[in-house]
Amino acid sequence: MIELQGVEKRYGNAPAVEDLTLTFPEGALCALLGPSGCGKTTTLRMINRLVEPSGGRVLLAGEDTRALRPEVLRRRIGYVIQHVGLFPHLTVAQNVATVPDLLGWDRQRTAARVDELLDLVGLDPGTYRDQRPAQLSGGQAQRVGVARALAADPPVLLMDEPFGALDPLAREWLQLAFRDIQRRLGTTVVMVTHDIDEALRLGDLVALMRGGRLVQFGSPDDLVLRPADPFVRQFLGEDAPLRQLAGQPLSAFVSPGDPAGLPVVDASLDAREALGVLLREGADALAVQDGGAPLGVVRWHDLRGSGRRP
Amino acid sequence: MRGLGALLWPALLVLCLWPGVLPGLLAPLAGGEPPTLDTPLWRLTLVHLGLVAAATVVVVALGVPLALAVTRPGRDALRDLTGAVAGLGQTVPTFALLALAVPALGFGWPPTLLGLVLYGLTPVVGNGIAALRAVDPDALDAARGMGMTPGQTLRRIELPLARPVLLAGIRTATVYNVGTATVGAALGAGGLGEPIINGLSQQNTALVMVGAVLAALLALSLDALLGQGSRQRQ
Numbered sequence: 001m002i003e004l005q006g007v008e009k010r011y012g013n014a015p016a017v018e019d020l021t022l023t024f025p026e027g028a029l030c031a032l033l034g035p036s037g038c039g040k041t042t043t044l045r046m047i048n049r050l051v052e053p054s055g056g057r058v059l060l061a062g063e064d065t066r067a068l069r070p071e072v073l074r075r076r077i078g079y080v081i082q083h084v085g086l087f088p089h090l091t092v093a094q095n096v097a098t099v100p101d102l103l104g105w106d107r108q109r110t111a112a113r114v115d116e117l118l119d120l121v122g123l124d125p126g127t128y129r130d131q132r133p134a135q136l137s138g139g140q141a142q143r144v145g146v147a148r149a150l151a152a153d154p155p156v157l158l159m160d161e162p163f164g165a166l167d168p169l170a171r172e173w174l175q176l177a178f179r180d181i182q183r184r185l186g187t188t189v190v191m192v193t194h195d196i197d198e199a200l201r202l203g204d205l206v207a208l209m210r211g212g213r214l215v216q217f218g219s220p221d222d223l224v225l226r227p228a229d230p231f232v233r234q235f236l237g238e239d240a241p242l243r244q245l246a247g248q249p250l251s252a253f254v255s256p257g258d259p260a261g262l263p264v265v266d267a268s269l270d271a272r273e274a275l276g277v278l279l280r281e282g283a284d285a286l287a288v289q290d291g292g293a294p295l296g297v298v299r300w301h302d303l304r305g306s307g308r309r310p
Numbered sequence: 311m312r313g314l315g316a317l318l319w320p321a322l323l324v325l326c327l328w329p330g331v332l333p334g335l336l337a338p339l340a341g342g343e344p345p346t347l348d349t350p351l352w353r354l355t356l357v358h359l360g361l362v363a364a365a366t367v368v369v370v371a372l373g374v375p376l377a378l379a380v381t382r383p384g385r386d387a388l389r390d391l392t393g394a395v396a397g398l399g400q401t402v403p404t405f406a407l408l409a410l411a412v413p414a415l416g417f418g419w420p421p422t423l424l425g426l427v428l429y430g431l432t433p434v435v436g437n438g439i440a441a442l443r444a445v446d447p448d449a450l451d452a453a454r455g456m457g458m459t460p461g462q463t464l465r466r467i468e469l470p471l472a473r474p475v476l477l478a479g480i481r482t483a484t485v486y487n488v489g490t491a492t493v494g495a496a497l498g499a500g501g502l503g504e505p506i507i508n509g510l511s512q513q514n515t516a517l518v519m520v521g522a523v524l525a526a527l528l529a530l531s532l533d534a535l536l537g538q539g540s541r542q543r544q
Contacts, residue, residue, distance in 0.1 A: 071458065074455060074456060081451060081452060085452030087471075
C-alpha cells in the first residue's frame with residue numbers, strides 16, 4: 001500500500017534517513033520504532049511530503065507521491081500528531097470537518113460525517129459537537145484529533161506519537177479503542193513511537209530504526225524471538241517477551257484440557273498477568289473461566305511464542 | 311451595560327462640541343471671557359478625525375501585510391530586523407521627524423500623515439508579528455499535514471487566531487495618533503492642534519484647554535468604540 005524505495009533524506013551533508021526500502025501492507029498497523037534521532041519522524045513526514053525526500057521514491061497505492069500536488073496528496077492521508085494541534089478558535093465539529101471542507105463536501109454530508117466520527121471515537125456528538133478544544137481533556141482532545149484525521153475516510157493514516165502526551169490510563173484506553181477502530185475500517189496505519197510496549201502491543205508489523213537506517217522490519221514475534229542483530233535485542237530489552245504478552249488477552253492462549261485442581265483465573269486477564277499468577281502459585285497450568293463458565297486451560301509452555309493473535 | 315459604558319466618552323465629546331458649551335465651561339481660565347475661534351469646534355474635530363483615520367488606513371494597509379510577510383517560515387532574521395526597525399519609529403522625536411519631513415513634502419497634510427504613519431506602524435507591526443508568532447506550531451503542522459495550502463492556513467488558522475492582538479495594535483496606534491496629530495497644526499494640517507498653538511502664542515490657557523480637552527475626549531471615544539468593536543467580533 002505504501003512503498004518506500006531507496007528513500008533518503010539529507011540535511012546538507014548530514015543524512016537523516018539513508019537507503020530506506022520497505023513496504024507497509026494494506027490494512028496493517030505498522031509501528032516505526034527507534035531511539036530519538038533515528039529518523040522515524042522524518043520517514044513518516046516523507047510519506048505525506050511534509051518533508052521532501054532527497055532521493056528514492058514513495059509510492060502510495062502504486063502511484064508516485066511526487067505526481068500529486070502536496071496538498072492534494074495530504075488530503076488523502078490522515079495525520080495525527082502528539083500534541084493534537086486542534087484549532088483552538090473552532091468548535092470540535094469544525095475541527096473534525098477540516099478535510100471535508102477542503103474537499104468541498106456539502107454541509108449535510110459533512111455534518112452527518114462529523115457525528116458519525118464523534119460516535120466512532122466514543123464522544124457523544126450532542127455533547128461535544130459545539131465545544132471548544134480548550135474545554136476537552138487530553139484524552140478527549142486526541143480522540144477529536146483521530147476523528148479529524150479520519151473524517152474524509154482516508155485509506156492511510158500517519159500518526160506521530162499519537163498517545164505520547166496522555167496519562168497512562170487514558171493512553172491504554174485510547175490505544176485499545178484505536179486498535180479496534182483501525183481493524184473495523186481497515187485503514188493502513190504508520191505510527192511513529194519510541195514506546196516499545198506500544199509498538200509490540202499495537203503493531204502488526206514493527207520497523208526498528210537506528211541512525212537513519214532500518215535495522216529490522218517484521219512482526220513483533222520476529223523482533224522479540226528472532227532479533228536480526230544485538231541492537232534489536234538490546235533495544236527491546238531482555239523482558240521484551242513479557243512486554244509482548246502484556247498486549248494480548250489470555251483467551252488467545254487457551255486450549256482444551258482438564259481444569260481439575262488448577263488455580264482459577266478469569267479470561268479478562270492479559271497474558272502477562274496470567275504468567276504472574278503462574279509464578280506466584282508455582283503452578284504449570286491455569287484453569288481459565290469466562291464469567292464463571294470454564295473456558296479451558298493455559299499451560300506454561302503455551303505462553304511461549306506468539307499465542308494466536310486476536 | 312458594557313455597551314452603554316462605551317458610549318460615555320462619545321456622549322461627552324458630543325456635549326462639548328455643542329456650540330458654546332466648552333468655551334463657556336473654560337471661560338474662568340481666561341478671566342471670565344469665553345475663548346473664541348475662527349473655525350467651529352466640530353469642524354476642527356472632523357479634520358482631526360480625518361487625519362487620524364487616513365493615517366490608520368495607511369498603517370493597516372502597510373503594517374498588516376508587512377507583519378504577514380516577515381512571519382512566513384524561514385524569514386526569522388528579516389522578522390527580527392523588521393520588529394527592531396518598527397520599534398525605532400517611535401523613538402524619533404515627533405518634532406524632529408516633522409522638521410525633516412517639511413523640506414521634502416512641504417506643509418500641510420503630507421508631512422503630518424508621514425509622521426502619524428511611522429508612529430502608528432510600531433504597535434501594528436509589533437503586535438502583528440507577536441500575534442502571528444504566538445499561533446500554536448502544532449496547529450500549523452496539523453493544518454499543513456491535512457492538506458491546507460499556505461493561503462488557506464493563513465485565512466482559516468493564522469489570521470483568526472492573531473486577530474485579537476492585531477486589533478489591539480490597531481487600536482493603540484489610532485489612539486496614540488489622536489495625540490500625535492495635534493502637532494500637525496504647527497505644519498498647517500489643521501485639527502485640534504490649532505486652538506492649542508493659537509492659545510500658546512496668545513498666552514490664552516482657555517484656548518489651549520479647548521484643544522486639549524477635545525483631543526483627549528476624541529482619543530477616549532475612539533478607544534472605547536474600537537474596544538467595543540473588537541469585543542463583539544470575538
